[in-house]
Ligand SMILES: *[C@@H]1O[C@H](CO)[C@@H](O)[C@H](O)[C@H]1NC(C)=O
């Protein structure tokens with residue numbers, strides 16, 4: 207039955223899995239739970255801090271009503287509940303759950319609170335989706351799935367509140383552990399020593415150049431490494447750079463050129479990417495292993511909906 211569904215899926219969508227998801231690290235279930243808990247701590251603290259920063263009055267002044275404010279409190283409660291759930295699961299597995307870190311969210315207004323919340327929820331969805339294939343214990347997998355679906359509802363709600371499509375495309379993109387950590391790391395100031403080290407690492411950061419606002423299919427965009435130390439090969443002038451756009455069927459590569467003070471990459475948005483999209487820079491077409499990744503991922507919001515609209 208599963209096989210039939212799968213074949214049908216392949217035939218209908220006429221896609222191929224020739225380039226499977228980029229990272230397949232051998233990571234234990236307990237480490238995946240710790241990784242999930244680390245992300246939930248970040249989200250939980252984010253909402254508690256934002257709701258402490260801004261009152262209902264602030265939200266109303268920013269154009270949001272009381273229903274929205276109450277729903278954000280519910281979102282915050284969900285994240286707190288995810289933290290206690292994962293904490294209990296880790297204790298039950300005889301592990302010491304990671305504790306909350308200190309964070310710097312750079313939120314200055316209700317609008318930036320909502321924008322950052324929406325990005326975090328989208329990353330949460332892609333993080334759980336990307337981790338799913340590595341989870342061995344079926345009960346953990348179901349539990350992770352039940353969190354993923356809620357993060358995805360949060361994401362849709364926050365996107366709608368910003369007049370973005372709630373479901374901009376037919377598939378969400380799975381992100382690898384290192385990719386997620388790269389996106390989370392800039393928010394993390396420091397963590398308690400007792401947390402130990404998760405088997406993840408951050409790539410040099412990459413972000414859509416700040417002045418670029420309206421990105422659609424075929425847009426030329428500039429991705430800024432923000433002065434990160436890049437892992438450029440010694441023969442850099444002979445390297446063909448590529449932007450790797452992450453999707454469930456494997457990345458789409460678009461040529462990229464080094465620009466700015468050799469700290470930015472110019473590329474174009476391929477078709478088939480809508481909503482919150484993720485793009486890395488790699489030094490080799492088709493290669494997404496740790497050795498090839500130069501920087502990223504960057505988050506790029508691509509407007510326009512998939513399909514009929
Ligand atoms: C809360 O306010 C502080 C001080 O302005 C700011 O640094 C922080 O990013 C804000 N956090 C949230 C989640 O709103």
Ligand SMILES: *[C@@H]1O[C@H](CO)[C@@H](O)[C@H](O)[C@H]1NC(C)=O
Pocket residue numbers: 271272273274
């Ligand atoms: C609050 O705002 C939302 C989104 O604009 C709207 O759908 C809803 O009807 C509003 N609720 C009330 C009670 O005004």
Ligand SMILES: *[C@@H]1O[C@H](CO)[C@@H](O)[C@H](O)[C@H]1NC(C)=O
Pocket residue numbers: 420421422
């Ligand atoms: C964004 O670009 C598209 C296509 O170029 C255009 O139709 C749309 O009006 C633009 N939106 C904004 C908000 O500038």
Ligand SMILES: *[C@@H]1O[C@H](CO)[C@@H](O)[C@H](O)[C@H]1NC(C)=O
Pocket residue numbers: 423424477
């Ligand atoms: C993007 O460019 C390709 C190739 O030039 C073209 O076929 C396609 O219609 C363009 N898509 C959009 C949405 O502009």
